[in-house]
Amino acid sequence: MNDDYHALLARREAMRLRDRLVAPAPRAGRPQNVTGAGARCTTRPYDGAVDQQLITHNLAQVTPFDELIKHLYDAMFERHPYLRQLFPESMDFQRAHLERAFWFLIEHLDHPDELAAFCARLGRDHRKLGVLPVHYEVFAEALSDALGRCARGRLSPDAEAAWLRMVRRAAEAMVEGANEALAEPAYWSATVTDHQRRRQDVAVLRVRPSEPYPCRPGQYATLQSPLLPHTWRPYSAINADGELEFHVRRTGPDGVSDALVTRTAVGDTLRLGPAQGTTTLDDPVSRDVLIVAGGTGWATARTLLEDLAARRSPGRSAHLFLGARSAEDLYDAAVLTRLENRCSWLRIVPVIDDGPGASGHASVVEAVTRHGGWGGHDAYVSGPPAMVAAAVRRLTALGMPPERVHHDPVTGTGPVVLPPWQVGASA
Numbered sequence: 001m002n003d004d005y006h007a008l009l010a011r012r013e014a015m016r017l018r019d020r021l022v023a024p025a026p027r028a029g030r031p032q033n034v035t036g037a038g039a040r041c042t043t044r045p046y047d048g049a050v051d052q053q054l055i056t057h058n059l060a061q062v063t064p065f066d067e068l069i070k071h072l073y074d075a076m077f078e079r080h081p082y083l084r085q086l087f088p089e090s091m092d093f094q095r096a097h098l099e100r101a102f103w104f105l106i107e108h109l110d111h112p113d114e115l116a117a118f119c120a121r122l123g124r125d126h127r128k129l130g131v132l133p134v135h136y137e138v139f140a141e142a143l144s145d146a147l148g149r150c151a152r153g154r155l156s157p158d159a160e161a162a163w164l165r166m167v168r169r170a171a172e173a174m175v176e177g178a179n180e181a182l183a184e185p186a187y188w189s190a191t192v193t194d195h196q197r198r199r200q201d202v203a204v205l206r207v208r209p210s211e212p213y214p215c216r217p218g219q220y221a222t223l224q225s226p227l228l229p230h231t232w233r234p235y236s237a238i239n240a241d242g243e244l245e246f247h248v249r250r251t252g253p254d255g256v257s258d259a260l261v262t263r264t265a266v267g268d269t270l271r272l273g274p275a276q277g278t279t280t281l282d283d284p285v286s287r288d289v290l291i292v293a294g295g296t297g298w299a300t301a302r303t304l305l306e307d308l309a310a311r312r313s314p315g316r317s318a319h320l321f322l323g324a325r326s327a328e329d330l331y332d333a334a335v336l337t338r339l340e341n342r343c344s345w346l347r348i349v350p351v352i353d354d355g356p357g358a359s360g361h362a363s364v365v366e367a368v369t370r371h372g373g374w375g376g377h378d379a380y381v382s383g384p385p386a387m388v389a390a391a392v393r394r395l396t397a398l399g400m401p402p403e404r405v406h407h408d409p410v411t412g413t414g415p416v417v418l419p420p421w422q423v424g425a426s427a
Contacts, residue, residue, distance in 0.1 A: 297383025
């Protein structure tokens with residue numbers, strides 16, 4: 001009863017703060033925009049398309065986003081120094097994540113359902129960071145300062161108001177998402193039960209969560225090592241008899257991947273954020289499936305194929321194009337062979353760049369292109385960011401509808417498909 005009471009109080013507080021985020025009181029000295037295109041709407045639904053036009057027509061004043069994001073965090077930590085402890089020591093990954101979120105928000109302002117779903121997932125995930133609803137209002141205030149600093153007074157009041165409305169709409173959906181997840185843990189503790197070095201730079205970890213962990217095949221989880229507090233990184237999750245399996249490639253020294261590959265052992269405890277991602281098979285599977293994977297993106301491919309084997313519709317087939325720098329990079333060859341022998345409906349095309357067994361293709365993306373004929377397929381892409389971005393661009397250029405090309409967020413490469421207005425802004 002006591003837990004239910006506190007959950008009710010938390011929901012009421014979230015609803016109260018959500019209402020403040022949707023229609024905050026104007027601050028002295030800031031544009032109020034009570035008339036015209038930048039007016040705050042209180043009697044009709046929010047028109048994201050209008051704000052999208054205002055923002056995109058003024059992108060040159062605030063792009064590239066590096067400076068804007070730097071000013072934003074500077075303003076937030078100057079106003080509220082205690083917030084710095086919620087973030088990792090290095091802010092590089094966080095800045096890249098925020099830049100991608102900005103692009104997503106702008107691109108989807110005229111698609112309110114997609115925008116709300118994206119932000120609800122973010123809000124659910126941000127609970128693991130200790131983020132509270134009021135922090136979103138602090139973020140909006142810091143953004144207002146950052147827009148002024150970055151644009152140096154050249155951003156119109158209407159454009160600034162559009163930015164703030166966009167962020168507050170996103171915050172509203174994030175608060176809703178966090179509120180809907182109150183019944184689940186903010187994060188899960190998990191004990192490492194197995195740790196195998198498949199290569200010098202690749203490890204396969206198995207962990208057992210302390211509580212049931214809901215995760216669909218094809219989704220990913222963010223992991224935190226106690227060696228790097230407040231630092232989370234995403235890895236594809238494979239469900240395996242009540243445990244989760246993660247394939248991790250060490251990408252450099254001192255980061256999360258280094259900690260997981262070289263400094264983690266059986267018995268250690270990790271933290272798991274809630275499962276995320278939409279790289280999951282339709283139910284039912286109504287089309288043939290194309291999977292393009294590289295490196296440890298094989299983990300996503302593997303769990304999708306195992307799911308497909310369990311519930312494939314009669315007559316449906318699958319192609320897997322698996323890219324690797326060398327034959328040795330196919331570190332899970334035994335599982336690959338077992339799947340190929342067991343599944344007559346599956347065709348596997350290894351694409352090896354160099355050395356013995358080299359395929360002769362310039363890349364796994366080129367191999368997919370040469371085979372062609374993917375119009376009736378659903379595509380699933382996983383692996384290094386540059387490969388994912390290239391594959392998505394190529395498949396959409398070949399005429400595959402973007403909604404049928406599934407992939408997890410790509411960090412560090414900018415938007416996967418550049419809208420026309422973004423191309424102009426970055427020129």
